[in-house]
Amino acid sequence: MVKSMFSGVSGLRAHQQKMDVIGNNIANVNTTGFKASRVTFTESLYQATGASSDGSDTYGGTNGSQVGYGSQVGTIDLQLSTGSYNPTSSATDCMIDGEGFFIVGTKGEGFADTGEEASTGISSKFLSRAGNFTLDGDGYLVDGQGNVVYGYNYEAGVAGTGTISPIKAFEDGDTPYSYTGVTINSSGEVTLTKGDETTMVIGKIAIANVPNANALEKTSNGYYKAVSNTGTILPYAPGSGGTGELLAYGLEMSNVDLAQQFTDMITTQRGFQANSKIITVTDTMLEELVNLKR
Incomplete structure (x- = not known):
C-alpha cells in the first residue's frame, strides 16, 4: 500500500513540474523571440515481485512481475519553431x-x-x-x-x-x-x-x-x-x-500556442487530481488497517 502512496507523490511532483513549465510558457506568450518548452514523462523505479522461469517437461514457463513507483519528468525540450x-x-x-x-x-x-x-x-x-x-x-x-x-x-x-x-x-x-x-x-x-x-x-x-x-x-x-x-x-x-x-x-513573436497550452493545462490539472486521489484512497486503506484492532 505504501508503494501506491509513493507513486501518487511522484505523480504529483511530475505534474507540478509540468504545470510550472506551462505557466512559464503562458506568461511569455507576448515575449519577443520566446521559445516554448515541452515536458514529457517517463516511468520511475520498478521493484520485482516475482521472477520469471523457464518451462520444464512438466510445467510451462512463468513471467516475472514488477510493481512501479510512479512517474517522473523525462525531458523538458525547447520548441524551436519560428515565431510569427x-x-x-x-x-x-x-x-x-x-x-x-x-x-x-x-x-x-x-x-x-x-x-x-x-x-x-x-x-x-x-x-x-x-x-x-x-x-x-x-x-x-x-x-x-x-x-x-x-x-x-x-x-x-x-x-x-x-x-x-x-x-x-x-x-x-x-x-x-x-x-x-x-x-x-x-x-x-x-x-x-x-x-x-x-x-x-x-x-x-x-x-x-x-x-x-x-x-x-x-x-x-x-x-x-x-x-x-x-x-x-x-x-x-x-x-x-x-x-x-x-x-x-x-x-x-513568441511561438507559444495558447490553445495547446490551455489543453495541456487541463490534462495536467486532471493528472494532478488523479494522483492526489491515489494518496487519499491509500490513506483511507491504511486507516482501515489501523482500525482493525480497536
Whole structure:
C-alpha cells in the first residue's frame, strides 16, 4: 500500500513540474523571440515481485512481475519553431526567418569566424532571438539589455576578413559623426545615414548556427548559453550556413500556442487530481488497517 502512496507523490511532483513549465510558457506568450518548452514523462523505479522461469517437461514457463513507483519528468525540450513576424516602425528591428541566433555580449575582442576559435568565442557570449537593436551613445549596435551585437565589421564600406567583433559606427579615438538614421537589411548589413545624407555600411550581423539547439541553456532576459552538448557553434552571414535571412522592420513573436497550452493545462490539472486521489484512497486503506484492532 505504501508503494501506491509513493507513486501518487511522484505523480504529483511530475505534474507540478509540468504545470510550472506551462505557466512559464503562458506568461511569455507576448515575449519577443520566446521559445516554448515541452515536458514529457517517463516511468520511475520498478521493484520485482516475482521472477520469471523457464518451462520444464512438466510445467510451462512463468513471467516475472514488477510493481512501479510512479512517474517522473523525462525531458523538458525547447520548441524551436519560428515565431510569427510582428511588424514595427523601427528600422533597426529585425527577426531571423529560420534557424540561428544573434550573438550578443559584453564589449570584447574579436575572434575568427571559423574553427575552434569561433566556437570558443561564441561560447563566451549570449545567444538570442530578440532583434530589437539600436545604436548607443558610443556608436555600438546594442540590444535591449545593452549587450553589444557581434558581426562582421566593415571599413569604408568594405567587408572585414573573417573576424567577428562588436558592430560599431566609429572606432575609439575617432570623432563621432552625426547620423540621421540606421537600417538593417535582409542580409544583415547595418547601414548608417550621416548628417550629409551619405550612407555607410558599418557591419553585417552574424548569425550563430547551433547543431543541437535543444541543448542550449536558457538564462534570464531571453538569452541562451552554449553547453557541452550543443556541438560546434559557428557564425555565418544571414541566409548562409543553414541560418535564416533577416526580416527588417519587425520582431519575432513568441511561438507559444495558447490553445495547446490551455489543453495541456487541463490534462495536467486532471493528472494532478488523479494522483492526489491515489494518496487519499491509500490513506483511507491504511486507516482501515489501523482500525482493525480497536
